[in-house]
Amino acid sequence: MTDRDPRPEPNGAAVSGLLGALASYRTARQELLEIMALGRSNRDPLAEVAEHLVLALWGGRLAESRVQANYDLVSADGEFVQVKYLANPLGSWPNEHTVRSIPGVDWYALVVYEAFEVTGVLAFPPDLAEICTALGKRHPGQSTSLQFTHRNWRTIREDAETHRQLGMRIWLPPFR
Numbered sequence: 001m002t003d004r005d006p007r008p009e010p011n012g013a014a015v016s017g018l019l020g021a022l023a024s025y026r027t028a029r030q031e032l033l034e035i036m037a038l039g040r041s042n043r044d045p046l047a048e049v050a051e052h053l054v055l056a057l058w059g060g061r062l063a064e065s066r067v068q069a070n071y072d073l074v075s076a077d078g079e080f081v082q083v084k085y086l087a088n089p090l091g092s093w094p095n096e097h098t099v100r101s102i103p104g105v106d107w108y109a110l111v112v113y114e115a116f117e118v119t120g121v122l123a124f125p126p127d128l129a130e131i132c133t134a135l136g137k138r139h140p141g142q143s144t145s146l147q148f149t150h151r152n153w154r155t156i157r158e159d160a161e162t163h164r165q166l167g168m169r170i171w172l173p174p175f176r
Contacts, residue, residue, distance in 0.1 A: 043067075049118075050085040050111035057121060057171050058109075071105050079106035081123070086148070087113040093150035101126040101144040107169070112153060120157060123169035130166045 033041055036052045043066065051072045055062060060075040071080040082105050086097040099108050109123045124131065124146065132142035135155060139147050146152075156163045160170045 041066075046085050046087055046111075046113060047083075050109075051083045053111060053118065053175075054081065054083045054109045054121060054123075057175065058123075058169075070102050075107075080104065081107040081109055083109045083111065085111040085113060087116070088150070090115045093153075096150070097148045099124050099128065099146040099148050101128060109169075110148065118175075119173065120153070121171040121175075122156060125167040127167075131163065131168065134162065134166055 029045055032045060032049070033039065036048060038048060041048060051062065051066075055073050058073070058075050058081065060073050060077075060079075060081075062073050063071055066072075070082060072083040073081045075081055082102055084097065086095060088095050097110060099110060102108065105126070107123045107125065109121060111118060112120045112122065127143055128146045129143040132139075132146050135146070135152050137146065139145070156168070156170065157172065160172065164170055
């Protein structure tokens with residue numbers, strides 16, 4: 001601290017560490033954007049990866065505008081698909097997600113990240129009632145919304161075939 005400036009001196013090591021980590025992130029982000037042919041994008045990289053991953057798994061084409069409302073891609077069959085993601089650490093999940101039916105949209109795809117690794121991709125049809133029932137949901141509006149939790153993720157992952165029979169599309173690693 002100086003007599004003229006009452007603020008503490010910057011922590012040089014902390015500043016260097018932060019700026020070094022940002023430089024590493026910037027390099028990795030630029031590589032990721034190049035792979036997705038996005039050039040310069042300031043959008044959330046997890047959202048960008050989610051959209052491109054669902055496109056690679058499902059086929060089709062991305063929406064004309066990457067920031068338009070309601071859908072993010074059109075499948076090879078002409079179906080409109082909204083893509084969202086849910087990111088959590090391994091183990092206990094602090095974050096949950098509400099899956100919603102969107103008028104005019106055929107599928108709601110949810111990419112699940114755990115510890116920044118994709119652990120699954122779920123696609124929900126517009127009518128969520130049977131899926132909510134199978135998951136034992138108790139919240140209102142179950143035909144158009146599903147309050148998706150860690151327990152729901154484990155249930156679907158452990159019995160994917162039952163949920164596919166309820167109309168879901170499910171991709172689990174390894175993605176081939």
